[in-house]
Amino acid sequence: DAKTTQPNSMESNEEEPVHLPCNHSTISGTDYIHWYRQLPSQGPEYVIHGLTSNVNNRMASLAIAEDRKSSTLILHRATLRDAAVYYCILDAYSGAGSYQLTFGKGTKLSVIP
């Protein structure tokens, strides 16, 4: 299984940008990079995904290294609601169109008021 490496925890001050790193050195050419987050007592929530180019949406930005061996999730202004566990996941196509997301332990983000 394609694996990712993330720091166990990070802290950020409220209203400051947050850069959450992820290493995925064994990524294959067709693997998409996904980010999900899980707030306390909730199911995971999709944040963003990309393949090769940087991506932006209303929640965050995803910066993908040129060699695709690492990526960074950027929250432009952290709010208290952004305190969650953030998972970096590789969507490795296993054939026949099926999905199988492999979650690691993620990064627990704390936001300080």
Add this chain to the structure above:
Amino acid sequence: KAGVTQTPRYLIKTRGQQVTLSCSPISGHRSVSWYQQTPGQGLQFLFEYFSETQRNKGNFPGRFSGRQFSNSRSEMNVSTLELGDSALYLCASSLARSNGLLSYEQYFGPGTRLTVT
């Protein structure tokens, strides 16, 4: 549109019993996946269904099974419950890939909290 719904939200069962959990995906989503989340093992993939067929299966014993109906609703069943089956069971739905290079986000439900005593 309505999100992924799971029923029941909480369940308490006794060792040896069986349990059935239900998941209704987002309208139009034909892929439904199930995950188990425990404090020790984190989130682990159980299986994925598409068009009433199981396409992918994680590393869980045969006591864990599932099915999908023609309206894409899915159920998972755990027979002969063990204490270690206590977990949050999450269902996720997604659009189907149209070819091997496309990837879509998965939408997760709130989960069913199963406690086995």
